Structures are given as structure tokens and as C-alpha cells.
Amino acid sequence: MFKIGDKVVYPMHGAGIIEAIEEKEVLGETRQYYILRLPVGDMKVMIPIATCKEVGLREVIDDDGVERVFGILRDKSTNMSENWNKRYRANLEKIKSGNIYEVAEVVRNLINRDREKGLSSGERKMLENARQILISELVLATEMAEDNAKTMVESAFA
Known part of the structure; x- marks a missing residue:
């Protein structure tokens, strides 16, 4: 179980900090939730504690x-x-896995493909989503500013 202040990653959304643990009634059922604040994009997410694994x-x-x-x-x-379809599905599975190393592979592969052959609009959106997830975790892991993390990611391809 996590506690308030812990830095965690929520697959498909990115990294955030647990701000609170609250009991809420949703659809007639009372459950405990982690209230997660995602600094990149400034979003809050409620995650049921019972299903966090x-x-x-x-x-x-x-x-x-x-x-x-x-x-x-x-x-x-x-x-x-x-x-395109197979590539898109394989990349989507890697992002959904929540494994940061697989997300980094998706970012690397799509950036390289974009440089070589260009990306479709769907793959471009996927790249931006994967990059955002990657940067959000790097921001919390290194405690650096978002702009610095973006610069570091971009410089890895220079």
C-alpha cells in the first residue's frame, strides 16, 4: 500500500504524487481511493486502492x-x-504495460521512424502520449523541471 506523498506511476497517464487517501461513494459503493496529482498536465485521478495492483x-x-x-x-x-496496424498495436501494448523501459522504446522507435519515413497522425499522437508519460516519470524521478526533462529526452537523439 502506498502513502500520501509517494511518487507513483499510473499506466497510460504517467507519474504523479499521492495527495490524499479518501473514502468516496461511487455508484452506491463506498471505497477507498488514492487521489493522485499528475504534475505534467495538472490532472487529478482517483484510483481505487482495491484495484491498484x-x-x-x-x-x-x-x-x-x-x-x-x-x-x-x-x-x-x-x-x-x-x-502500420501491427506496429500501432504493439506500441500501444508497450504503453499500456506501464513499464517505463517499454515506453522509452516506443518513444525512441517512433522518433526514429518519424525521421526516416514520417508518422501517420495516429502514430504522432501515440508518440506525444508516450513522450508525456516518459517525461512525467523523469520529472518525478529526478526532481527536475519539465522543460529540462524534455530537453534531456530530445538531446538523447542528437
């Missing part, structure tokens, strides 16, 4: 994890399907 709520990566992320970003891209 199933949705993949986890702690933010440590310094070694940050180094590993930047290693992935600097690495060559992995083979992706030439079929």
Missing part, C-alpha cells in the same frame, strides 16, 4: 532506472513491423 500502479524509477531509460533512448531502434 491490477491497474499497474507502481513506484517511480530510481537513479539507475533513469540511466537505463536514457540508455534505451540512445540505443538503435528495434525492428518494428512495416504494417
